[in-house]
Amino acid sequence: MEINEYQYPFLRACRRQETPYTPIWLMRQAGRYMKEYRVLRRRYSFLEMCRNPELAAQVTLQPIEKFKLDAAIIFSDILIPLEPMGVKFEFAKGEGPVFHHPLRERTEVEKLRNIEPEEDVPYLMRAIQIVKKELGGKIPLIGFCGAPFTLASYIIEGGHSKNYILTKSLMYQDRPTWDILMKKISEVLIRYLKAQIRSGVQALQMFDSWAGCLSPPDYEEYVLPYSKKVIEGVDKKVPLIHFATSSSTLLKLMRRAGGDVIGVDWRIPIREAWEHIGYDVAIQGNLDPVILFSPIRLIKREVKRILDSVEGRPGHIFNLGHGILPNTPVDHVAALVDMVHEYSSSTHKPNRPPNPQTFDDFSFG
Numbered sequence: 127m128e129i130n131e132y133q134y135p136f137l138r139a140c141r142r143q144e145t146p147y148t149p150i151w152l153m154r155q156a157g158r159y160m161k162e163y164r165v166l167r168r169r170y171s172f173l174e175m176c177r178n179p180e181l182a183a184q185v186t187l188q189p190i191e192k193f194k195l196d197a198a199i200i201f202s203d204i205l206i207p208l209e210p211m212g213v214k215f216e217f218a219k220g221e222g223p224v225f226h227h228p229l230r231e232r233t234e235v236e237k238l239r240n241i242e243p244e245e246d247v248p249y250l251m252r253a254i255q256i257v258k259k260e261l262g263g264k265i266p267l268i269g270f271c272g273a274p275f276t277l278a279s280y281i282i283e284g285g286h287s288k289n290y291i292l293t294k295s296l297m298y299q300d301r302p303t304w305d306i307l308m309k310k311i312s313e314v315l316i317r318y319l320k321a322q323i324r325s326g327v328q329a330l331q332m333f334d335s336w337a338g339c340l341s342p343p344d345y346e347e348y349v350l351p352y353s354k355k356v357i358e359g360v361d362k363k364v365p366l367i368h369f370a371t372s373s374s375t376l377l378k379l380m381r382r383a384g385g386d387v388i389g390v391d392w393r394i395p396i397r398e399a400w401e402h403i404g405y406d407v408a409i410q411g412n413l414d415p416v417i418l419f420s421p422i423r424l425i426k427r428e429v430k431r432i433l434d435s436v437e438g439r440p441g442h443i444f445n446l447g448h449g450i451l452p453n454t455p456v457d458h459v460a461a462l463v464d465m466v467h468e469y470s471s472s473t474h475k476p477n478r479p480p481n482p483q484t485f486d487d488f489s490f491g
């Protein structure tokens with residue numbers, strides 16, 4: 127039986143409610159650093175695993191079986207909704223995603239289709255349902271999408287980019303095409319996230335992984351309205367984490383675009399970030415993923431530094447500042463999860479009765 131959603135520390139923290147300890151999950155928690163993942167990966171390509179609901183569910187659960195994480199995130203990729211829009215890509219060995227026909231012309235952008243998630247990506251919806259069943263209400267499940275800017279950058283550049291010259295050039299020099307593209311992506315993402323909610327996810331994260339390449343005025347003018355549109359387009363009852371990297375100068379604008387939680391990377395002290403965006407929003411972060419390659423005592427020092435700096439304030443979700451890296455020692459990941467729970471349990475006030483006011487504010491129906 128599923129427990130009342132108010133009892134999950136992760137969902138409570140998204141709402142800035144008191145928790146007995148700081149909840150933790152890790153971006154890319156399912157992946158190559160785990161032996162169980164690599165074993166499956168020898169038999170299937172990454173996209174085959176995303177498109178097979180049983181395999182995607184199995185991979186989602188691998189880190190949950192190993193570590194005491196406070197949330198699962200569905201195994202998929204931010205690029206998955208692009209194919210039904212009409213943008214084909216593949217993962218070339220060792221290279222990341224490759225798009226053979228990047229879009230740069232208005233006529234091509236105009237041809238992009240909106241999607242019917244249940245028909246176009248049925249495997250994702252099915253994977254969510256399987257994971258929900260397997261979890262049996264133990265911890266909540268997070269769904270996700272890429273943000274409009276980050277997805278636009280892949281569509282235009284044709285893959286990962288260093289300077290985003292093509293993306294920014296289109297943005298600066300052909301505003302009408304940029305606006306059509308961003309509008310189309312936003313419409314797709316609203317449907318995509320809503321369908322994930324219908325299938326059972328209990329929280330969402332929007333990854334604007336590459337927005338940090340933008341100046342604040344450019345973010346405000348060309349990107350913010352579309353991220354805002356997506357966030358406003360989904361059900362407010364499901365908390366949304368709005369994440370970007372290298373975003374220290376964009377945090378206030380990201381906050382304006384929306385999200386119940388703002389995800390920050392390690393390039394800014396978390397306390398400074400939280401002060402800056404305001405304590406009326408929750409925060410997620412922000413251990414440098416590279417710290418996990420260090421001896422346990424150094425990891426401990428960093429964890430303590432982060433937890434001490436937020437002073438047990440309700441609304442902190444512990445995470446890395448970006449995805450966990452391949453080759454990260456698995457025993458260090460286990461130690462991290464345990465030390466966040468243990469250390470924060472000693473600083474949080476245990477079993478404080480829930481605040482009825484906050485309960486009324488957010489009815490999960």
Ligand code: CP3
Nearest residue numbers: 153154155156157172199200201202203204222333335449
């Ligand atoms: O967090 C999770 O465990 C859920 C799964 C997840 C993946 N990708 C699995 C994945 C999530 C949430 C993502 C999001 C994603 N995908 C982002 C945003 C997050 C971020 O890192 O900023 C981006 C930019 C992508 C696009 C993408 N997918 C790239 C650039 C790559 C290649 C780079 C790399 O790490 O190899 C991927 C592949 C990918 N996505 C892998 C995994 C587990 C590795 C695939 C493999 O097994 O080879």
